[in-house]
Amino acid sequence: MELKIRKNGNNYIIDVNGEMDLYNSYKLKELVMKMLEKKVERFIINLENVDYIDSSGIGALIYICSTIKKMSFRLIITNIHGSVKKVIELTKLMGYFPITNSIEEAILQMED
């Protein structure tokens, strides 16, 4: 799994590439925690290039989401598709995560 950060205004977009599985999901969690330490407040996690997620990956997203919510900062997860979407649906967390269909939509929501 590869993680890339890009900036759009005050938003930090994290592009996740690869599989979010039991061997590497902690990397995303660690990256977000480091960014929080550096006072980043607006996160967009882009899962466009993620075709596989397991319970560890979902667990990492839950941890990130609850940490950011507790700090009253902003998070949007975007471009969820295929089996990743199915796993989140099976876990019934589509309503729990803040989700948009595209990065553009995420950026617009951040402005609200």
Next chain:
Amino acid sequence: MADLTYLSEIKQIRVNENSPLFDKTGMHYKEFPSDFRQIRYFTLLIVQSAPLEIKEINLLEQQISEVIKNAVKHGNRCAVGKKVRVWYSFDSAHAHLIVQDEGDGFTDLEKWNDFNRKRLEILSAQDFERLADFVSWRTIKSDDNDGGNALFAALEYWDGGFVFNDARNAVAMLKSFPQKKHAIG
């Protein structure tokens, strides 16, 4: 407004050694050491025998990987000398697996069912504030890498049943796949 679909059928993990899902007749068999690093590799060795007609093979692989991970990590506590035994059979309409470890069994099964029932009630009430406490099943043995959500999805995915034996160290499961309707011409 409450969404009652979550409560329409509260699924539970059941214990029933006499379930037909434990009938191993005609099933393939593989056994693996409890090597955490190789869980996805072991899973692929099993999934490769699934027919190409099965759609969403990624999802099938993921669901099987979770059950093997539970056996390796929570059942056998990653003791490499302890085996995970897997019986499996696939066709275009079904996936049937039995996964057995050498551990003490899923002793918290009833607690898990209670937790899941509360989770579904909270989902039904769409109380996303309280849901935060019910998105992840944690025990004193959980570590930071445990998502604590695999069994929620397993109960939904394995629509033909997800049943433990009496010792609770083996679980049998069945998934049905939708079949294409052929036009009669």
